[in-house]
Amino acid sequence: MSTDPEHDYASGQGSEGVPAPEGRANLINTDYVIGQDNYTTRKFGVNVDLHGKVFSISSISVVFFVLLTLALPDVAETVFETIRAFLTNTFDWFFLLAANVFVVLAVVLIFTPLGRVRLGGVKATPDFSYSGWFAMLFAAGMGIGLMFYGVAEPIGHFDTALQGTSIEADTRAGEDIPADAQRSDSAPLGGAYADEEAAARLGMAATIFHWGLHPWAIYAIVALALALFSFNKGLPLTIRSIFYPILGERVWGWPGHIVDILAVFATLFGLATSLGIGAQQAGAGLAYIFAGIPNNDVTLVLLITGITLFALGSVLLGVDKGVQRLSQLNMGLAGLLLLFVLAVGPTLFIATSFFENLWSYTKNVVPLSNPFGREDTKFMRGWTAFYWSWWISWSPFVGMFIARVSRGRTVREFLIAVLLVPTVISVLWMSTFGGTAIEQFVGQGITAVKDADQTELKLFIMLNELPLAAITSLIGITLVIVFFITSSDSGSLVIDAITAGGKVDAPKPQRIFWAIIEGAIAIALLLGGGLSALQAMAVSTGLPFALVLLIGCYAIIRGLMDEPRPK
Amino acid sequence: MFSKILVPVDLAHLDTLRPALQNAADLARHHGASVCYVSVTGTVPGSVARTPDEYADKLQAFAEAEGKQHGQPVTSQCLSASDPVAALEDRILEAIGDNGADLVVMATHLPGHLDAIMPANGARVARDTASSVFLVRSRGD
Numbered sequence: 239m240s241t242d243p244e245h246d247y248a249s250g251q252g253s254e255g256v257p258a259p260e261g262r263a264n265l266i267n268t269d270y271v272i273g274q275d276n277y278t279t280r281k282f283g284v285n286v287d288l289h290g291k292v293f294s295i296s297s298i299s300v301v302f303f304v305l306l307t308l309a310l311p312d313v314a315e316t317v318f319e320t321i322r323a324f325l326t327n328t329f330d331w332f333f334l335l336a337a338n339v340f341v342v343l344a345v346v347l348i349f350t351p352l353g354r355v356r357l358g359g360v361k362a363t364p365d366f367s368y369s370g371w372f373a374m375l376f377a378a379g380m381g382i383g384l385m386f387y388g389v390a391e392p393i394g395h396f397d398t399a400l401q402g403t404s405i406e407a408d409t410r411a412g413e414d415i416p417a418d419a420q421r422s423d424s425a426p427l428g429g430a431y432a433d434e435e436a437a438a439r440l441g442m443a444a445t446i447f448h449w450g451l452h453p454w455a456i457y458a459i460v461a462l463a464l465a466l467f468s469f470n471k472g473l474p475l476t477i478r479s480i481f482y483p484i485l486g487e488r489v490w491g492w493p494g495h496i497v498d499i500l501a502v503f504a505t506l507f508g509l510a511t512s513l514g515i516g517a518q519q520a521g522a523g524l525a526y527i528f529a530g531i532p533n534n535d536v537t538l539v540l541l542i543t544g545i546t547l548f549a550l551g552s553v554l555l556g557v558d559k560g561v562q563r564l565s566q567l568n569m570g571l572a573g574l575l576l577l578f579v580l581a582v583g584p585t586l587f588i589a590t591s592f593f594e595n596l597w598s599y600t601k602n603v604v605p606l607s608n609p610f611g612r613e614d615t616k617f618m619r620g621w622t623a624f625y626w627s628w629w630i631s632w633s634p635f636v637g638m639f640i641a642r643v644s645r646g647r648t649v650r651e652f653l654i655a656v657l658l659v660p661t662v663i664s665v666l667w668m669s670t671f672g673g674t675a676i677e678q679f680v681g682q683g684i685t686a687v688k689d690a691d692q693t694e695l696k697l698f699i700m701l702n703e704l705p706l707a708a709i710t711s712l713i714g715i716t717l718v719i720v721f722f723i724t725s726s727d728s729g730s731l732v733i734d735a736i737t738a739g740g741k742v743d744a745p746k747p748q749r750i751f752w753a754i755i756e757g758a759i760a761i762a763l764l765l766g767g768g769l770s771a772l773q774a775m776a777v778s779t780g781l782p783f784a785l786v787l788l789i790g791c792y793a794i795i796r797g798l799m800d801e802p803r804p805k
Numbered sequence: 806m807f808s809k810i811l812v813p814v815d816l817a818h819l820d821t822l823r824p825a826l827q828n829a830a831d832l833a834r835h836h837g838a839s840v841c842y843v844s845v846t847g848t849v850p851g852s853v854a855r856t857p858d859e860y861a862d863k864l865q866a867f868a869e870a871e872g873k874q875h876g877q878p879v880t881s882q883c884l885s886a887s888d889p890v891a892a893l894e895d896r897i898l899e900a901i902g903d904n905g906a907d908l909v910v911m912a913t914h915l916p917g918h919l920d921a922i923m924p925a926n927g928a929r930v931a932r933d934t935a936s937s938v939f940l941v942r943s944r945g946d
Contacts, residue, residue, distance in 0.1 A: 272851055475849040746923055
């Protein structure tokens, strides 16, 4: 490959010739050359540069699972849903415990001297401005969820809490409950029977718990481990690099291949099935707002095709011009919608409840995150363990994307931005959207939001009670669609990097390939059935990845200990 | 006619760059021009180097080796980007301005159908710069 016999530029080998990275940092001394296991060729005018095993096995198994699900949708749904339910019900304690470990580690690191370590070495400078960086964190990881659950979840928990607790024979709280009885209600903790004020506070605390420190700590751990081992230790930006402190050089073999294949799997199926389900929700929203738009397969296929085309444009423009700008646009729109609801909704109620909700969250976060001896098992399994499994299965994707855009930040800065700021924003978002919906019920007696059957319509039903509903609902739909585009484009970049053995400079057609595959799987499953089946399977990867994250915690501490910590 | 020639290089694909490098060397000798070798590299570890600084050192060594062969003064500039594939053209255009280059010699592939949605980097650079651009087709394309 090299044209100069004295210099082998294209090789990372010969570490004595490797100069120190920016500032002092400690590159891991490995003989592995990034891309050494890649298959490169030029066929039909298209260059490819792929990790042979990771790409081929993940592609073949993706096709296999999609065909299997299309052939036997009912069987697949039963099997995958049973697996998912078994995992979240059996390992509920493990998910809760693991998430607590992540939160504690992330918070502690902020206050230790290790927080001074800079990702990319002492002299590294950030690649993105605060606004661009922050917008991308949100757009990749959570934006879409906040749109859908911002109204539905607070009002849902408020409702179940208000109804109080029950066991098999619908015994109300306060009566004698047999010691071994399982509760049949989904209320968080002890509920708040017939106490609207307490139910609202508890409902908001439970919602913020699911969208606050814990999910962001899950993302932060994966992202920090990857950023550290990639930017500071010189390993490729793929999930397997987290395992280096434990497996050493074996990560370049099959153990590493399996981790990376699993990450591709979780990301691709997570994204494709969310895209399909999201399109159904956006379609329902469009039909709700515009009487002329039918909520049928044609609309949905058009929606997915449109989202995929925009995502294609965005991945071609790249991180700076594509993903970053779209994310900033969306954050601007989301901010406007938030301000609007704040202004025309119950402003004073939201303002005071913001602090009350924050306090309620602080007060309840320990009992809510307690893994053992819980009475509210239905809430803990059906909501918390499910959410944790869901966040963890998304963490390879979101974590890897966050890692990639976080070079140049200190660990402290990183954790404050990835953990604390999003939590505060989630509290504000949930207080505004959920709070408005709760106030509509409590203060004005409007039951439309609370009683709506379709979760995906609750945002629009809430907006419908406010002025300018047509405009705000349209902004809501736009936000949903653009958040899908930003998830799809960042996801394609992540899958491409993993299947290219950690290379981020692989040929552009590979990104296009993955973005199209996501859309194609979504359409195939939408028309053929099986979206929720495969989504259940994607969420099932939460369990193995919970182990990966725990190893990530160990890797972070080991890795940070021998990094320079300037004053 | 030309005093500063800018040559974009990717150290991972030097084999396909040979014709462009040879032409740049010949033109530099003919015009008595200095040559600036420019690379756009990712901030994450890649196949050539594990940090942008390491890449910059390798590029400087490469430039000096080229300079020894053609005998004209050389410099090198390594630009890092979080998404090097997408940022390539913009960074090359920046480098043309930074270095005051009046000629760009860069390798390019044969035109194909995909160019409609993904134009060749060289074509994009030529479209957006006031400097002269010499696109050298790779052999065996």
